Amino acid sequence: AQSVTQPDIHITVSEGASLELRCNYSYGATPYLFWYVQSPGQGLQLLLKYFSGDTLVQGIKGFEAEFKRSQSSFNLRKPSVHWSDAAEYFCAILSGGYNKLIFGAGTRLAVHP
């Protein structure tokens, strides 16, 4: 069965530092992968998606993610974090038909000034 694991529940970084959020998936074929961000009290906003092709995917707000099939990973990165990036981040995989998604448990990011 498909699954998504986000090993880090909470991460704290200093403003201006680099960021990497981990995501591992379990899926038998080529996965369709997503990263979403959720600001407090808000819905989920799509940061980026991977369907095929180039394994380094650029998203909004300066985020990127790299798909590594050998490691079953799709880690999210940002070179320099801003205070406004404090939020919860969800990795998700497309599951079966009708665009259904399976989400990881999320990683809550705190940013220190």
Place this chain on the structure above:
Amino acid sequence: NAGVTQTPKFQVLKTGQSMTLQCAQDMNHNSMYWYRQDPGMGLRLIYYSASEGTTDKGEVPNGYNVSRLNKREFSLRLESAAPSQTSVYFCASSEALLATGNNQPQHFGDGTRLSIL
């Protein structure tokens, strides 16, 4: 462009009461979804509707019913609310089906925060 609109934003119920959560999208999307979000568990799919007139169970459908009223609207009903249904509920919509090869991401509403006492 409102996107996906959910009402109400907050609700407190007593155990055993019934409640319908409303969701509407103005993007002409075929598919709509209801999720619940609980701490440490991410979002879990309750029900989805691939197209107008169809609905199917997701991962956690027990205790819920849904209605796809038309292409725009997809409601979620709790017939007899239980404390275990205290959660944040999200509605989402997406444009295309996997079968078309055009896998568009889901667009989410801002959520309904539901507490059941």
